[in-house]
Amino acid sequence: MxxxxxxxxxxxxxxxxxxxxxxxxxxxxxxxxxxxxxxxxxxxxxxxxxxxxxxxxxxxxxxxxxxxxxxxxxxxxxxxxxxxxxxxxxxxxxxxxxxxxxxVNPLTSLRMLQDFVTLNSGDCIVQNGATSIVGQCIIQLARLRGIHSINIIRDRAGSDEAKEMLKRLGADEVFTESQLEVKNIKDLLTNLPEPALGFNCVGGNSASLVLKFLRHGGTMVTYGGMSKKPITVSTSSFIFKDLSLRGFWLQKLMNxxxxxxxxxxxxxxxxxxxxxxxxxxxxxxxxxxxxxxxxxxxxxxxxxxxxxxxx
Amino acid sequence: MxxxxxxxxxxxxxxxxxxxxxxxxxxxxxxxxxxxxxxxxxxxxxxxxxxxxxxxxxxxxxxxxxxxxxxxxxxxxxxxxxxxxxxxxxxxxxxxxxxxxxxVNPLTSLRMLQDFVTLNSGDCIVQNGATSIVGQCIIQLARLRGIHSINIIRDRAGSDEAKEMLKRLGADEVFTESQLEVKNIKDLLTNLPEPALGFNCVGGNSASLVLKFLRHGGTMVTYGGMSKKPITVSTSSFIFKDLSLRGFWLQKLMNxxxxxxxxxxxxxxxxxxxxxxxxxxxxxxxxxxxxxxxxxxxxxxxxxxxxxxxx
Missing domain, CATH: 3.90.180.10 (Medium-chain alcohol dehydrogenases, catalytic domain)
Incomplete structure (x- = not known):
């Protein structure tokens, strides 16, 4: 000193x-x-x-x-x-x-659940990178409000254990990316409403999967890019599906x-x-x-x- | 009958x-x-x-x-x-x-200038596909409100005539895509503020150019995809530049x-x-x-x- x-x-x-x-x-x-x-x-x-x-x-x-x-x-x-x-x-x-x-991480999760879309009990969110601390907090904070979560994780050794861990935290569904290589991704949502809000911290194909799950008029918030790949979006996602893409950075909350x-x-x-x-x-x-x-x-x-x- | x-x-x-x-x-x-x-x-x-x-x-x-x-x-x-x-x-x-x-076209232009970002006299917008009727109407309707426009057109025979035509309508700047292959696109804006709102009806590289022109916190509205190419966005555009991407479809106004x-x-x-x-x-x-x-x-x-x- x-x-x-x-x-x-x-x-x-x-x-x-x-x-x-x-x-x-x-x-x-x-x-x-x-x-x-x-x-x-x-x-x-x-x-x-x-x-x-x-x-x-x-x-x-x-x-x-x-x-x-x-x-x-x-x-x-x-x-x-x-x-x-x-x-x-x-x-x-x-x-x-x-x-x-x-x-940093839990506040990011709480703010992202609150700052973009008004969610009510029974609603649903979707996220990739779900094993990150932000992802784990999103699952738990959503669950406390009665909000369901669809979670996307990487294909890797230990993905079964990761699924179990996330489900113990309150995740409704956990999919690896390869499980989502299906014609109509929404057929996988038997008991869940289509999500109005999605979180992306990966980019590339994993971000596209979040977009596919979103409902008409839904919003995807990007807060990271772990794959170092950009986000690619079809024109029709904006025009016909009316999706909004936004970003979150904790630094913005300095004011x-x-x-x-x-x-x-x-x-x-x-x-x-x-x-x-x-x-x-x-x-x-x-x-x-x-x-x-x-x-x-x-x-x-x-x-x-x-x-x-x-x- | x-x-x-x-x-x-x-x-x-x-x-x-x-x-x-x-x-x-x-x-x-x-x-x-x-x-x-x-x-x-x-x-x-x-x-x-x-x-x-x-x-x-x-x-x-x-x-x-x-x-x-x-x-x-x-x-x-x-x-x-x-x-x-x-x-x-x-x-x-x-x-x-x-x-x-x-x-259809003029109402699209007027609504898009109004429904996404609050613009004031002296502000600026950027658009691609500027020679389309929607593009021409945007230039004129913006100009009537004292709003400047930066316009992006394709490289093609007749692009000089197209530039002249758009400038007669009130365009402040008109660039072909190849003119925008520069290191810092914003160096081209000597007398104009950075645009808060952009319009994309092309996709692909042309959409990326609109994103590059946008200021921090700006919004790009997609209303067409003439190139049939998707829109590709970097993670940092969302997190650090705080861009928002939206879509416009006249059909939504049916309610x-x-x-x-x-x-x-x-x-x-x-x-x-x-x-x-x-x-x-x-x-x-x-x-x-x-x-x-x-x-x-x-x-x-x-x-x-x-x-x-x-x-």
Missing amino acids: EGVEVKEKDVCVKMLAAPINPSDLNRIEGVYPVRPPLPAVGGYEGVGEVLSVGSAVKHLSPGDWVIPSPPSSGMWQTYTVKEEGVWHKISKDSPVEYAATIT PDKVNESRNMIDHLLCLAREGKLKYEMELVSFDDFQSALDKSLGKLGSQPKQVLKF | EGVEVKEKDVCVKMLAAPINPSDLNRIEGVYPVRPPLPAVGGYEGVGEVLSVGSAVKHLSPGDWVIPSPPSSGMWQTYTVKEEGVWHKISKDSPVEYAATIT PDKVNESRNMIDHLLCLAREGKLKYEMELVSFDDFQSALDKSLGKLGSQPKQVLKF
């Missing part, structure tokens, strides 16, 4: 835990369209305990647990100093690994009028996590093991749970 | 003129997703004079000029009998060829709450046509010359003006 001055509006936070998210790696790779001034510290979300506060800080005290909301850079360090307004105080009985990871709303949503999500109604797999690792956590996050060791660094 | 009974709510109309639209041909080809019961008479818009009315008809009298609004099938005939509610009475000083063609609004828009468009503020090239042909008019409409004789049949 030498050399860092805690100004009157600043709060010094001792970090407790912070995850390695794919977007953190993209930022370091320089492929993200927003870049911090260099040199910079990585990490964009996490949870910490307030160590000290500046003289003009009003709502935070030493010992409080806080997370940056909206997400803020430089979370991969032992101590972080940022203005009071950056920090959102949370309940200290939150599981530390959920507190550290709530502002102040969205911050309070998002913080309320975070409190709700942490409450669900405490009650065991929102679950996803993580591995808490010591910061000393950063290198192996990084390798796991980069996919060098096969499919691994999200790595959450403990400081 | 033998065998057709004029019921109490019916109106018998002697047709004056009706165009051959591409969508009429698509209906006959069976590639349109809505099909009339067979046998059917072609033609989906036109203008006629009321010949006789049923006893319960209240708002129309013999001699009135009427057009079907929303568009209605069976306009390629000398006499047409339909219920009063189908017909919209128009001013008899409307040029017959404009009255016959106002409900009753849209009918009055559309009829008011038609009156406005016909007023502009009478004042010479809305122009597009047409060829009035006798119904006796149907076969050559059909050949021209099918593109068998090169680029030709829209064929409007006189009865």
